[in-house]
Amino acid sequence: MPLERGFYARNVLEVAPDLLNKVLGLGDCRGRIVEVEAYGGDDDPASHGFRGMTPRTEVMFGPPGRLYVYFTYGMHWCANVVCGADGECAAVLLRALTPLAGLDRMRERRPAARRDRDLCSGPAKLSAALGIDGATNGADLVGTDGGMEIVDDGIPPPTNPGRSTRIGLTAGNDLSWRWYVPGCADLSRRG
């Protein structure tokens, strides 16, 4: 059973750590979410929506439980889960997964990955591994229409998740809005 709409319709700072150890599935591929970052609100200069809604960020301002996918550095797609109430701008960036199923398909899509722990150890890596791209933008994670869902398979979030500032930013570095599963081998950085 996919997570319900209400799971996402909360403050992004609550949803982000709660997403740890949930399982993201798309097509034949599944992976456990082990690293996330929160974005949004009126005081986050790193949020894509900080200066108001644009065509790109429309999904991020929309109803919760949908996927916000953006293109960056001329070649990479990154995936977020939209949070909060409809009209708010908030989302959780998925930064790393532990591959669980469909590894053959992931290896095909990620030929540069030397080891399986490199398949999904970064926001653009996991998007590539699962086949997330512009066509996936706005997909609803609640219900199984798009073939994409996030499920709880019984493993709870860590009682004491790792926490740090967000990675790769020039603004908003004072906020510790990154969470991860401590000691996990599949993180984008050693934790």
Place this chain on the structure above:
DNA sequence: ACCGGGATGTTCT
């Protein structure tokens, strides 16, 4: 292990 540079093109000022 760590570091530096190049790839590549959309988005917004």
Place this chain on the structure above:
DNA sequence: GAACATCCCGGTG
């Protein structure tokens, strides 16, 4: 025209 929520490869230690 600059910035960009990144990744990969090749260098050095």
